Amino acid sequence: MSVELASVPEGEGALLSPRAQVVPLSAPPATYTAAVERYLTGAGIAKSSARIYRISLTTWGWMVAGQPAPTGRARRGAKPPVVPVSVIDDPALPETLAELAAARADEMDADTVNREVSIARKAIGWWQRQGWIIGDPTIGIERRPAPPDRTKALAENQIAALWRLDVGLRDRTFWKLLYESAARADEVLCLNVEDLYPHDKRGKITSKGGATEWIHWQSGTAQLLPRLIAGRTRGPLFLTGRKVPAGTATLDVCEETDRARLSYRRAEEIFEYATRLLANPLACPEDIANLEGFTLHRLRHSALTHDAERGTSTPMLLARSRHASVRSLERCPPRRRRGRRARRRERPGRPPSGLITAAYGTFPAYSGCPPPGAWSPDGKSPRNCCHRCR
Structure with missing residues (x-):
């Protein structure tokens, strides 16, 4: 203007x-x-x-x-x-x-x-x-309060049941890649075969803001990808089950198979229908038409939540999720902080209650430290121990 x-x-x-x-x-x-x-x-x-x-x-x-x-x-x-x-x-x-x-x-x-x-x-x-318009008709519309939903993350037994579903290779690979990489579904659907680096277990994606970034996967996806690619060298990674219709953009068509890129809407429909009984464990299979399943975004949310529950640090969660702000991780449960007693109970060969062994960890001991297990009569560590022994 x-x-x-x-x-x-x-x-x-x-x-x-x-x-x-x-x-x-x-x-x-x-x-x-x-x-x-x-x-x-x-x-x-x-x-x-x-x-x-x-x-x-x-x-x-x-x-x-x-x-x-x-x-x-x-x-x-x-x-x-x-x-x-x-x-x-x-x-x-x-x-x-x-x-x-x-x-x-x-x-x-x-x-x-x-x-x-x-x-x-x-x-x-x-x-x-x-200069096309002058006013803003949304000025009087206020932002609605959105209480957080702590139940969006799937339990680990639900994730295990998801891998046991009888689905095709394409859908199983897509779901595995979403969960193991914690990437957004639309980012993964835009992947091309030439964007993959199977030996490094990573691929290049265009992120939400338009930047080119890496996503990493694990052994489950690495075992399925070669079967899904089937010798292809270019074109969309995830393809439709039918031939491409007329008028489809060339960038979204595989020249070797003449099939189009799988759309987000279709991928969401397949996942939602396949997980209806998982989302409603007490429902009858005859009522599946009236049920609602999970959404694809819950795989990403579940992956980040499970990482947080396993004690992954906040910087690592930010790197894995590719969020720009820590506030975006607020919906994931906080990191589990085990107390000193719980950590001591899990430690093999732990000393008597209230004592910490001098050989804990792999740090080099101070020259004045006594050998492991050498404790003073009063049950306390000797005065000449290093700070790691106290």
């Missing part, structure tokens, strides 16, 4: 302040949908984040039109009504959006609603800087 100063007529005096006139940098799009596409391509949104941004902004397409957004299965294939982008400056829109956002918060979880509002505000701010 550029600013032009309005000229002051002669003879009117020099004390008149110049008026700013907003001049759009480019011609505004005709519809809200076109404005969304212009934002996703022109605002530098990473490819891995563009899918979430498009879903959230499409949801707001109904709300901008004054209609509630569909949820559940009604959302599939539905398209928002076509409205001009100028409707965002309607004076009555803020009140309408506040009512629709409050109603949506009653149906969806607070995290989803807060994320949609945040994305909508970013897009509106970008449109304002382009």
Whole structure:
């Protein structure tokens, strides 16, 4: 957006302040949908984040039109009504959006609603800087409180049961890679065969912010990857089960198999359906159509939670999760801190209660330290011991 100063007529005096006139940098799009596409391509949104941004902004397409957004299965294939982008400056829109956002918060979880509002505000701010709109109809919408859910992490016995499910090689490899790497599902789905380094058990991914980073996996994934790749040298790692439809982008097609890249929506559907009985252990198999399974993101959350429970340090958790802030790890349970007595009970060959052996650890002992097991009569370590013996 550029600013032009309005000229002051002669003879009117020099004390008149110049008026700013907003001049759009480019011609505004005709519809809200076109404005969304212009934002996703022109605002530098990473490819891995563009899918979430498009879903959230499409949801707001109904709300901008004054209609509630569909949820559940009604959302599939539905398209928002076509409205001009100028409707965002309607004076009555803020009140309408506040009512629709409050109603949506009653149906969806607070995290989803807060994320949609945040994305909508970013897009509106970008449109304002382009000079397409003037106002911000989301000013009156407040962030919803989101109490943490401590039950999102799957138990280790549930993870073990997940590996025993009768599923195909592609899905088993995908789930293993998600859990062992603690990576995001959309990042892993964007992996290509040429991005893998099997001997190092790592691969290059494009992270949430657009940076290129490493993810690492373990032996379970390393054993499955060669069978999944099956001699391929290029193309998407995880492929669909059917031939590619016409009009699919070339970057998402394997030339050797003529199959397309597996989409996030399809991968989520497969995982959710396969885990319905795991998520509802007391349900009857006949009622599987009415049940809800786990989400793919819970594999990442479970991996980080299990690492924290095993005593992994915070710097290592940050490196593994690739979070930019420690606050992002708050939803993982705190590290288990065992007391001195618990650690002493687990130590083989421990000394009598209240004593610590001089040979504990692999540190070099002070020259004045007595041999291991040489304790003073009063049950205390000798005075000339080093600090590790006390």
